[in-house]
Amino acid sequence: MSTFFAEHAWLVPVFPFAAFAILTAMGKGLKRTGAWIGTIATFASFVLSLCIAAERLAGNSPDYSNQFEWIQVGSLQLHAGFEVTNLSTLMLVVVTLVGFLVNLYSQGYMKNDERISTFFAYVALFTSSMLALVLSDNLLTFYIFWELVGVCSFLLVGFWYQKPEAKAAAKKAFIVTRIGDLGLLIALLLLFWYMPGHALDFTALHNVFDTQSGTISEGITTLIALLIFLGAVGKSGQFPLHVWLPDAMEGPTPISALIHAATMVAAGVFLVARTFDIFEASQVAMTTVAIIGAFTAIFAATIGLAQNDIKRILAYSTVSQLGYMMLALGVGSVTGAMFHLFTHAFFKALLFLGAGSVIHSVHTQDIREMGGLGKKMKITAWTFGLGALALSGIPPFSGFWSKDAILTAALDDQPILFIVGAIAAFFTALYMARLYFLVFMGKPREGQHAKESPSVMTIPLIVLAILATVSGFVETPFNGWFGHWLTGDETEHGASGLVMVVSAAVGLLGLYIGWLMYVKGSIRRDAVSSRAPGLVTLLERKYYIDELYHWLFVKPLHGLGKALELFDEYVVDGIVRLSGYTVSGIGRLNSRLQNGQVQAYALTALIGIVILILAIAGRRFW
């Protein structure tokens, strides 16, 4: 029943923040020492998170929260504070563990980059903000760190700032997610004005929306929930705001693993889970979440089938898997969503780091230029394979169990959602098979001297591969320990033989077809593209969404700006100039004796004011 470590949970984000401060202050002089400062700080956070987790696992510790006044306005106060619950503890462990492994890996991956200490400073700032976000006890603090992780993501996507693509991607990432942030901000304002006592802390939200339902009208509740969801859609790359996430792959690969797969993009899911009472109070909101989630899952999976950049395939896969998590939330299963978040963090980080290992070795990201790497990069190939199996939902790997939990919940709620999820699972297995077989099997390319990455990079791969394999066992249809611990709910999902069989079958089928196409060759690779070239182009061009937005938003905004510029120049300023000329003309007539400019203008001013007074006062008095 101890809360000793929980009371000190605020230290978890402080360690990496201290590392950030040191790295920023000491600047470039640190070079690789700086990398170690970042890594050690994250490790310290990881150890402390483990202690907190151990404490909470040992006994049923009460939730611990602590807050202090941030701004006081009149009688009302805005607080900042932190709170340790089982949900936040889970996130702490995931973030610090993946964060630590990514730090370690980056020691190798970024070794020759001259701005390595800047890189580690940014990573430390990100880790710190992400941990603070997880610990936030109220929506305002949450929003603050939500924006901060966004800006860190922006900085890291644009880390190689001289590349025009990186510049464009960083800008896009920030602006597109900010559309979602507006939703969250307005939700915050609504809550502030509608909540009793202007309370914004999660406990109060829970009380009002769960136990005292009816305090806030249903319409407003729906509005709030949808606006919060808009924030989650932006951050978690859900349709229609998914466009930034694949482009964000311009950042260094360890960043893609940490921020754009395991942690930050999952923050949207975490947000919905954290404010779940608001969603549960509105059926419309729940349905929206489920539909958007399911649609994104299948939509992104199909795009993943036709991409050739190894990181982009994984990025669309991330979008798709986040869709699964949203789907789980929409059908009411917080456990399913958080469970999938948990396993996905490991296997997707693994896949990205594995991809990074490949890119590090062959210096290309195009899978058509790769092949036969399995023989030369044994550790990478094996660990990547395990990650691919977990993502494809093959039993007994972790992804199978978490996807199973989601599909079971979907089937209970709405069979059509289950069918969509199952089809998306098939596509998932198929694109992973394509990716794996093209990269690691087949004939090695001539002139490519691939070799295994250094152990500082392969050790994180091995650790993550183990986790990707076994982490699913915390929650199986036969053992609901995880869900019980997380939500305190005993019977969230029961075993469903049908779901398990279907889920495993579509995964295996996807892998098998991939094998036939890309290894055995009994199905021609261009089987689809020769028959339906339009369809393939559509997928390759990502359904032309980017182009659509360009014509729908970017161009009109630019046009509006240009039109207003003319308006400003010729109408607003034109009237000013015209009246200026008129008045100064009269002024000149009347003041021939005066030749100093200032006087002329003073007179102008006087005459002007007389006209003004007549115009205003006149209308009032007469």
Added chain:
Amino acid sequence: MLDNLPVLSLITFTPLAGALLVLLLPGARTNWLRITAIIFTVIPLLLSLWLFASYQPSLGGGEYAEHSTWLQIPLNIEFFNPGEVSTLRLEFDYNLAVDGISMPMVLLTSIISVMSVLASVHIRKRWKTYYFLFLLLLTGIYGVFLARDLILFFVFFEVTLIPMFFLIGIWGYYDREKAATRFLIYNGLGSAAMLLSFLIIIATLGFSTTDGMNLAFSGNYDVLLSNLADPNAFANVDSANSRYLGIFLSDNARWTAFVLLLIAFGIKIPIFPFHTWMLKVHTEAPPAVVMIHSGILLKMGVYGLIRFVLFLFPDQMHSWATTLAVFGVINILYGAILACVQRDFKLVLAYSSISHMGIVLLGIASFEEVGLQGAIFQSVSHGLISALLFLIVGSLYERTNTTQLSELGGLAKTLPFMSGILLIAGLASLGLPGLSGFVGEFLSFMGLFGSMKILTAIGVLGILFAAVYVLRSILNMTYGPMPETFANLKDARFVEAFPMITLAAFIVLLGVYPSILTDLMQHGFNGLLEQIQTRMGG
């Protein structure tokens, strides 16, 4: 230690003393002039920091106030019946005071002025005149924020115009003279409107008598406020048989005075469509002067709007709250959208200022304490941020000789420090939490959202556009490939880096620990808002 000294007067007139000293120095001794100017801007900074530390708002705002009679002009009493009145005079007081609304402005002025005088290192000619005008301008600004008498306020307000006119016209860029005259025309109009309105106020609200025999028209702000609050004050009694005909402040007269003041301060802020003059000043004035202009002078408009329009004409203001909010939203979106398409970085910043001042208007229109605090917070924050941005613009221009976005690029490679600070300033400008901009915007939006939800929601769109124009312009300058010509640029020198770091530090401080400012303002609005509400309720 300082308790017995007239601190407010010292703050106000130290720069004037410096200006006079500058006149005595030989014009060729640049360093002497410069050091004198620095000393005489640092002294007010130290004094206002001391004032900030010792100002105890819980003890009431009147603790630091200085009062003495300044001008007494006897008026003709012939048209009264003999013996009815013994004296009739105009009374203009030298009345200075500081409260929770002035204090942030004085602090802002003192901080930015020091940074700006340091940034004046890029001034290349006529140093003596420059520093003289610069210091004179500061006296005017401090006076504006501390004066509590209409005429005194007006005088200080005018004192800021003249130095500013020459600072733009002599040391500006290519089109400087046009910009200077544009500045003078607009602000002259504003001043005229203000003066007229002040005269209406003095002639009615300023009228008081203690014994019925000695009559006075006063511009003293305290007298005005107490007359305003007193239902039996002559200005509030509309009765034909009143002894003093013409003193009654009729509704029409109130509206006239109100609208005139709104125009006067609206030009200064500036409110659409009165903004074009300030674009010219932003682009043509030397960056060190724009730091003062964008950082402080625009805030005189906000200050005046709160001090004189909101507090003297709350009923009129309240019935125009929606109009004001609409103008605020127009400012926000109009400025932001135009900032998105500008090709000159200085114009991006100018339009962005219009957008940010729109948020201030929303805060004021809210009639909520949160919103009003947000408005002042946003003013201070925008002051710091735009001062920092123009500081960087000045240093950049010294190196690249251009602020055209298309000619810049990749500067992060050769100028990593300045690019980093520029990015921080940009992020503050787009309202990133943890930096000051967020707090001001958030509090303003929060305030207005209570009464005008849809308008606020539309205004919130501005922060999306802010992300667009800030990132578009700043990434264009610092990211991407670098033109060959910039390969040998040198990063900031100490004299440039010091003010950059200082301003950035204040921006972070206010973002992380806003209470330092909000606690101060707490007691600025407390009583006054209640007063407004009771009167409006009654």
